[in-house]
Amino acid sequence: MKSLARTPALALTGFAVVALLPQFGLADYWQRQIILVAIYTLICSGLNLSFGYAGELALGQVAVFASGAYVSAILYNHGHTDILLAFGAAVAVAAVAGLVSGLPGLRLSKWSLALVSFFFVLLIPGLVTIFESETGGSMGLSGIMSPTLFGQELDATGLYLTAIAATLVWMLVFRNLIVSRFGRFLRVLAAGPTLARSLGGSVYQLRIQAYVIGALPAGLAGVLYTYLTGFVSPEAFTLEVLIAVLAATVVGGANSVWGAPVGAAILVLGPLQAHSFELYSTAIYGVFLLVVGAVFSGGLAGIARRVTRRLRATGPPAPPGDQPALTIPGERLVVSGVRKRFAGLTALSGVDMTIEPGTVTAVIGPNGAGKTTLLNIVSGLLPADEGHVELAGRPLTGLPAHQVSRLGVGRTFQTPIVPDHMPVLEVVECGRLRHRGIGFPQAVLRLPGFYRIRREDRAAALAALSFAGLEHLASDDASALPLGTRRLLEVVRSVAGRPNVLLLDEPAAGLDDDGLRELGQLIRATRDAGGTVVLVEHNVPFVMDVADHVFVMELGTVIAGGPPEVVRTDQRVIDTYLGRRGQHSDEVSLP
């Protein structure tokens, strides 16, 4: 994030230089080309947001672009020539178009969303024909020249400066969003909706926000396009445009902020200049998509990132110093009478458990006993058929997972879920997402609130990392860590969010002795800091070592509960789970 925090100065200089070019006699032709770069930058960066960061290939951009272009042309023909008014109207229409094109994405994902949004482009000619009186049908609308700004007519250079300014404003908003909690949530969403929910994010809400915000710049681009060409017709909004934009986005680097202007510049200054290229342009875009998609999935920005990472010596991002002692507000979790059936199979048949604050409680049992189902019900990922779950006296039953998370339930997964290419420190900061909202206005405008939240998130994340002794990894790429470390990292991520109860789903699976020892220490430290820990685990020696209280489940019911030494000698537990040999207690005692 450090590099992103520094980029605006560089980018601002770049934009300023480009804005001054007409002073140095930049020819009209090149001014128009640079406005085109700005237009494509806007469209591509919208795609970056929804596709690159949120991982949803919503291809409605060209339709939104068209709606912005038509809105400004129709306004112009009705005598409203102010370009700011056109921007405002286009952004409003773009928001609606983004919402509509994204609606199917709430139910679908990946390729079906891509196709549904692809369909949008097919609708343009039909819609234009149906509303022919306003849109001019296939003949288009012409003579949309000379917009005004505050009553002054804009000349060519005026339009040029407006385009640069509009693009800069959007790019800064976009960049501020990406480094804020919202951007982080989008990357979490791309890593998996389940993770997003368990960190307190409503998947529906995040997706809608991504589609709507991603559509806005395409609306701006439409206005600029209309006034640049003075002419709008359905022929400007074809599939070829969509494909060119997609290729530019992917080449620039889909999951980067400044990849969009680079990709757009390559598109406009390269392929669109060479007339001899036109014949082969489509085929070459295709090759770009295929090669970049298959080999350099980060695009040019990805390559740049790899180079700078190699050049820069990686050290800890901030001096850890003395971290404040971490306290975790553990609360009592009560599960009563919970039942769950999957079709004909009874997974849970009346489970009662009370988990005391400040303890480590383990749930063990053979495969199919219903342990993970129980965790999923407590964390809201599955609805219970009957029964109640309460945390600190507040009912959790029936709430969706993201609300359960916001009420204080943190959890980890059997297979750790870590967003790609995210530094460890940021992964840990994600654990804090469930506190307070995203804070859109604070993030976009960089109000003091944004900095305060960021400071608090960072401090809590560093404290949690040093808690586990992982602070030396803070700037490493989390997805490249070994399995055991990623397991610990998931626990640390939850701890950073100071959960009232922490659910661990088989954290010890696949860990070697060192890993087990570190995990055990981390769990005990969490409890000593006040946390309530619930552990579902197969590794009996590990459980007997670390847990204060053990519940044994079999076939959907709790067959025993108590301190480890009591459970270990319980005849039913020995018969059904530990096995006959368990009578010789050294089989299950600690190594």
Next chain:
Amino acid sequence: MTIVWSGLAVGAVYALVAIGYNLPLSQSGVFNFAHGQFVVLGNFLAWFAMVELGLPWWSAALAGAAFCALLGFAEEAVAIRPVIGKHGGHGALVTTVGASVIIQGVLLATWAQTPKSVTFFGGGDAFTLLGGRLEPVDLWLLGLAVVTALSLHLVSRRTSWGIAGRAANDDPDAAKAKGINVTALRATAFALAGGLAGLLGPVTAAKIGVDVGSGITLTVFGFVALALGGFGSYTGCLVGGLFVGLVQAVTNRYLGVEFAALILFAVLLAVLVFKPTGLLGRRALRVV
């Protein structure tokens, strides 16, 4: 009735595109965005073989099948295999869009420079059936779509190939552990789907023309057919395709050409929102 026949005939083409989507989808869970362009390519190959080289229709069909099967195999090797299972990438989606654009782009730069057409080998004289006028090619297409859908339906249900495909689709790792060659299944499905597009080229070319512009319509309406019928179901593809064709024909006739896409879009949204499994599908798409 004439409208019904023309709708069903175009619908048969959509059904065949949907079947081409469904093959790799049910054998490996990969959606091949490029299949619509494979059908377009099949049409061009049919033109090349029959008009340019003067080959008889059956050898044009076989040659087209061989070429498109190889291309499907190559697409799987180049566009799918390197990205499948790579975590976090948008992978196969972007690369299959890329493959689709490459086919389109190459055709645009070469054969599509001049308009082309293929006359149907079964004759072009319209006749009356059940009170509606239709041409032999319409009947051929309907028959081919029905036969293809039913035979693939049976094959996928009854043979170990189909069952292995379902297993691979459900859980690739578990399927691998059972000794199923997941990659081979996927490659076979891509080659088969491609081969089918090439094989039917002489018939589809006669119906929808030899035109790059039809690619986008085939891609999208074929998907609508697949979504309506239900992902994973070959008979669903048939029903969905015929339905889309009928809606299009009726709308064109009574409301105007510009409304067809809008109405199909509304139908698609309604199905995806209210019945995401489609009419005959068993496997729900990943639903949030």
